[in-house]
Amino acid sequence: MQNIYGLTLKELEEYFLSIDEKPFRASQIYDGLYKKRFTSFHQMTNISKKLREKLSEDFSLFKIKLLVKQEGVNVNKYLFELEDGNKIESVLMFHDYGISICVSSQVGCNMSCAFCESGRLKKVRNLMAYEMVEQILLIEDDIQKKITHVVVMGIGEPFDNYDNLLHFIKIINSGKGIDIGSRHITVSTCGLIPEIKKFSCEEGQVNLAISLHAPNNVIRNKIMKINKVYPIEELIETVKEYIKKTNRRVTFEYILLDGINDSEKEAKELASLLQGINCYVNLIPYNETTNINFRRTRKWKILKFYDILKTHKINVTIRKEFGGNVSAACGQLRANN
Ligand code: SAH
Numbered sequence: 001m002q003n004i005y006g007l008t009l010k011e012l013e014e015y016f017l018s019i020d021e022k023p024f025r026a027s028q029i030y031d032g033l034y035k036k037r038f039t040s041f042h043q044m045t046n047i048s049k050k051l052r053e054k055l056s057e058d059f060s061l062f063k064i065k066l067l068v069k070q071e072g073v074n075v076n077k078y079l080f081e082l083e084d085g086n087k088i089e090s091v092l093m094f095h096d097y098g099i100s101i102c103v104s105s106q107v108g109c110n111m112s113c114a115f116c117e118s119g120r121l122k123k124v125r126n127l128m129a130y131e132m133v134e135q136i137l138l139i140e141d142d143i144q145k146k147i148t149h150v151v152v153m154g155i156g157e158p159f160d161n162y163d164n165l166l167h168f169i170k171i172i173n174s175g176k177g178i179d180i181g182s183r184h185i186t187v188s189t190c191g192l193i194p195e196i197k198k199f200s201c202e203e204g205q206v207n208l209a210i211s212l213h214a215p216n217n218v219i220r221n222k223i224m225k226i227n228k229v230y231p232i233e234e235l236i237e238t239v240k241e242y243i244k245k246t247n248r249r250v251t252f253e254y255i256l257l258d259g260i261n262d263s264e265k266e267a268k269e270l271a272s273l274l275q276g277i278n279c280y281v282n283l284i285p286y287n288e289t290t291n292i293n294f295r296r297t298r299k300w301k302i303l304k305f306y307d308i309l310k311t312h313k314i315n316v317t318i319r320k321e322f323g324g325n326v327s328a329a330c331g332q333l334r335a336n337n
Contacts, residue, residue, distance in 0.1 A: 205248065
């Protein structure tokens with residue numbers, strides 16, 4: 001049985017047409033699910049009893065289960081159990097500009113980035129669109145507030161789950177549903193070139209972030225296996241084409257790893273790599289994990305790296321830190337369970 005939370009409004013309209021019902025029923029269902037937050041078709045008394053029964057036969061309203069919630073300063077972490085027993089995580093952050101959620105897109109991940117906790121569990125399967133949608137619904141239920149921003153930066157490589165990702169974006173972006181504006185949605189990829197190209201042809205103004213983490217192939221090959229498939233010069237070229245086509249600014253994420261990619265030389269190299277590109281760089285202080293090969297760059301060195309980029313006229317910010325007592329690195333909550 002199909003899960004109702006995995007259907008776009010258009011698909012639901014098509015369903016109603018296929019059973020000789022008016023397509024506007026789809027809007028009524030969306031309203032019931034996403035605005036009124038009903039948990040059963042039987043609460044939707046604006047449609048006939050017969051139709052409600054038919055819907056209950058055709059669609060599941062199953063929701064993933066919240067197992068653990070951890071609270072920190074301005075951040076909550078959630079561990080969810082899926083229908084098949086697999087577990088995923090989401091992170092919620094309270095900002096001055098709104099409330100964002102970091103959504104997982106896969107169970108495990110196959111990208112094998114050396115520093116990343118999430119990738120220690122190899123990909124078990126892709127998340128279905130409904131499993132991504134429900135991370136938002138359940139967390140909104142929990143905090144009783146509306147989430148304003150969504151980043152697909154949790155466990156998994158979203159572009160390795162392209163179709164479900166796109167479904168998810170359409171569902172949450174619908175004004176009749178959860179209604180997250182496309183400019184408030186960000187997809188982060190480690191650099192899958194074919195999908196970046198594909199993504200440039202999609203409609204909407206969804207933001208793209210690239211996990212770069214190195215200014216050259218030598219370093220990137222060491223920490224990100226994907227670079228051996230899609231080397232940095234091809235990645236940068238693809239991003240340039242993406243910007244040309246979409247007119248959208250791209251974010252480069254750069255985790256600073258002590259002694260690996262954080263020297264003055266590397267800052268200058270990064271500045272020259274990104275010169276003239278309509279982008280901004282988000283410097284990320286590394287969240288230390290149990291992996292002893294990677295250490296966080298000290299504060300003064302982060303600031304120095306930042307200054308060098310600034311001097312070279314690169315738009316740059318240092319990621320605000322969340323966490324406090326919650327182990328903020330993605331994958332840790334699941335790993336500890
Ligand atoms: N696969 C996608 C999205 C998931 S990772 C991608 O690679 O972009 C989301 C971001 O968190 C990536 O930039 C990733 O490199 C970063 N990240 C992973 N482990 C981290 C850690 N321990 N500390 C800080 N950032 C980390």
